[in-house]
């Protein structure tokens with residue numbers, strides 16, 4: 001482990017992973033996590049997130065040719081115990097017979113930290129994760145959120161160089177998840193430890209991480225901060241994974257004329273998208289205005305509290321999902337016109 005304050009850069013270079021039986025869970029992958037940065041690995045089930053995390057942890061070896069460095073140190077063949085990583089898992093992995101205090105102080109005890117120092121440090125960690133008053137409880141007497149805070153305190157007790165979080169909030173119910181998500185984001189900023197966070201929940205990744213690496217089928221497809229990935233996805237997969245999209249088709253005539261037909265109207269297509277066969281648009285980027293009977297029509301209105309979600313049937317693009325403000329006037333049956341600012345059209349092709 002390291003002195004508090006020293007920060008670690010993680011560099012994964014050309015790491016692939018083939019499991020026994022020949023499953024190539026990870027294609028050759030390179031990735032840098034900057035000192036103190038929180039990076040989320042995000043993607044659908046089976047895309048290789050956990051495999052990449054396990055390589056960084058030292059729980060699995062990469063195929064020949066791959067290297068992993070923590071700062072200048074090559075840790076590729078080092079076992080987990082000597083890498084200085086802290087881990088937090090979905091199912092907490094707490095010792096059920098031990099109190100909160102004993103769970104948090106476990107690593108310190110194993111390392112022979114003197115009792116007075118251990119008590120002081122555990123006290124600090126209890127304060128850090130706001131578990132004051134619960135020190136003597138056993139894990140079975142805690143809520144899911146409290147258990148996860150114990151797991152987090154235990155993981156950072158030894159000042160790990162790198163903190164690895166594997167779906168840490170997945171086992172919690174939706175409300176608690178959001179509360180703990182914001183708490184975890186704040187805590188990670190305060191700790192300023194380099195962290196890699198695996199999740200399949202895009203909102204969790206966006207809320208917690210400085211940068212996201214979006215994975216598909218063993219490959220990192222795109223990395224970037226949440227806003228640039230959401231606004232400027234380079235792949236249709238990234239656009240679809242990080243939010244909701246409508247897919248808009250273009251005919252040969254549309255391509256020739258540099259336009260897009262939607263709801264009976266003809267929109268000019270921005271130059272860079274001129275040759276795209278299909279385009280994407282997010283529901284919140286379609287604006288509605290009163291229309292005529294010949295065009296598009298609202299077929300369903302769903303009140304979601306903070307907004308309306310509308311299904312709009314069009315003569316040329318099928319049924320589209322459109323978000324509108326909560327107090328917008330639209331009802332099922334209303335004829336509407338659709339407008340899309342050109343900068344909100346996204347390419348649907350894969351580069």
Ligand code: ATP
Pocket residue numbers: 019020021023024025043044045046047048049050051052200
């Ligand atoms: P999830 O979100 O479901 O946890 P993931 O993105 O973390 O998925 P991995 O657990 O990394 O995905 O798995 C990637 C691929 O490797 C999957 O096809 C999986 O079945 C396979 N795999 C994972 N572990 C092993 C193993 N020990 N032996 C063989 N194949 C494995």
